[in-house]
Amino acid sequence: MxxxxxxxxxxxxAFSCLRMLEGAGVSAVLRKPLRAKQDNACAWGVRIRAADLMTAQRRMQEKNFMPIRVYTFDDENGG
Incomplete structure (x- = not known):
């Protein structure tokens, strides 16, 4: 998937982002991003289904939320 x-x-x-997305009906989980994708040791991520990405981006734009980065991956590759 x-x-x-x-x-x-x-x-x-990341927790604020998770709550914001869940308010828009996007199921999310807090996770540490892959080491190669981290910008610093404090970075945390919010994992969602790729199918929900457009809804999440729309919600983040509405709330003026600017993440460090957004990337997609297959479950087999971790994340």
């Missing part, structure tokens, strides 16, 4: 990871600056920011 395809997933997307929204990488945030901190665990607190």
């Amino acid at each position: 395809r997933r997307a990871m929204i990488v945030c600056h901190s665990q607190t920011e």
Whole structure:
């Protein structure tokens, strides 16, 4: 299954993102991003289904939320 990871600056920011997305009906999970995809040690991510990415991006834009990065991956590749 395809997933997307929204990488945030901190665990607190990632938790806020998770709550914001769940308010829009997007199921999400807090996770540490892959080491290769981290910008710093404090980075945390919010994992969602890739099919929900457009809804998540729309919600983030509405709330002026700017993550570090967003990437997609297959479940077999981790994340």
